Amino acid sequence: MNSASAVFLATIPSPERGVWYLGPIPIRAYALCIIAGIILAIWWGERRWVQRGGAKNTVIDIAIFAVPFGLVGGRLYHVITDWWRYFGPGKNPVQALFIWDGGLGIWGAIALGGVGAWIGCRRKGIPLPAMADAIAPGIVTAQAIGRIGNYFNQELYGAxxxxxxxxxxxQRFDPNNPSIPDQGPTGVAFGHIPLQDSPVHPTFLYELLWNLAIAGLVVWADRRFKLGHGRAFALYVAGYTLGRFWIELMRTDDATHVLGVRVNVWVALLVCASAVAYIVLARRRGPRETPESLRGKQDSAEATTSDEADDSGSSEPKAAVSTQDESSTERKTE
Structure with a gap:
């Protein structure tokens, strides 16, 4: 075995494709990873919300608003920052809608997803910061799962x-014509021909591991310091963006640059600084929210109705006792 073969065997191979077909139906690894991440985030967020004193199924109700808003926001951010991929000579603008081919910006997903969550929280009558704290570790873990989709798409790698x-x-090719190169998610690596820079830094894997570490940090800090009022969520944001900063600097895939630096590097710095500032300022709000404040309008109304029912149920015996006392008084008077 020569040295080149030894080096190859010590590296991580990429999947030969990111899309399979079940008859005419495409099964996309990227989409499956996104769906799995969303399911896990909702499940874990629901458990944490109930543990903090909230009502069951609240996170699911909020997700009805937050998830679609987040998907739209993530795609909008990607299309805006990488507009040249979809608009201009020889481009197909309709592909900007092809979310299943990859391309979700976490910044847009969090921003617009937060708007959806705010709408849901307003309808339920619960504080948004408390909900954000409950779902924080689930979100960053969902991001880690999403990076597996990048592995199948052969994207987000370094030098x-x-x-x-x-x-x-x-090198991937058109599955219907192996003579036509196609590095997109639908391409197939016939012959497993390494690209010129291969092997490369698996920056998607670095971010995956970093995200899992941040999830563990948030859970630990939340239990240790009883974080509330959005501080657990801000810790996730600060930790994630800190890692995204140095990982982004390692990436060599095409991206929009500002002042010679990838745009996501600037965004990571700005968001990280904002999250740290929030953690410091939110301490003034005092201890974590009480379980009563997490019950929401519907649950509070149900509790009030229950109390009223108890009161009304006990009023008849009281009236009966009062009547008996009056009758007794009348007999004594007679």
């Missing part, structure tokens, strides 16, 4: 490396 965990990236 050439000789490290043993380097990622092999292959």
């Amino acid at each position: 050439h490396t000789t490290l043993p965990w380097g990622l092999e990236i292959y």
Whole structure:
């Protein structure tokens, strides 16, 4: 075995494709990862919300608003910052709608998803910061799962490396015509031909591991310091953006630059600083929200109705006792 073969065997191979077909139906790894991440985030957020004193199924109700808003926001951010991929000579603007081919900006997803969550929280009568604290570790874990989709799409990687965990990236071709190169998610790596810079830094894997570490940090800090009023969510944002800053600097895939630096590097710095400032300022709000404040309008109304029912149920015996006392008084008077 020559040295080149030894190096190849020490690297991480890429999947030969990111899309499979069940008859005419495409099964996309990226979409499956996004769906799995959303399901886990809702499930974990629901458990944490109930543990904090909230009502069951509240997170599911909020997700009805937050998830579609987040998907739209994530796609909008991607299209706005990478507009040149979809608009201009030789481009197809309709592909800007093809969310299943990859391309979701987390900044837009969090921003517009937060708007959806705010609408849901307003309807339920519960504080948005408390809901954000409950779902924080689930969101960053969902992001980690989403990075697996990037692995199948052969995207979000860094420069050439000789490290043993380097990622092999292959030339992909049109599945219907192996003579036409197609590095998109629908391409197939016939022959597993490495690209020129292969192997490369698997920056998607670095971010995946970092996200899982941040999820653990948020859970630990939340239990240790009883974080409330959005501080657990702000800790997630600060931790995630700190990692995204250095990982983004390692990436070599095409991206929009501002002042010679990838736009997401600037966004990560700004968002990280804002999150740290929020953590400091939110301490003035005092201890974590009480369970009573998490019950919402509907649950509070049900509790009030229950109390009224108890009162009305006990009024008849009281009236009966009063009548008996009056009758007794009348007999004594007679």
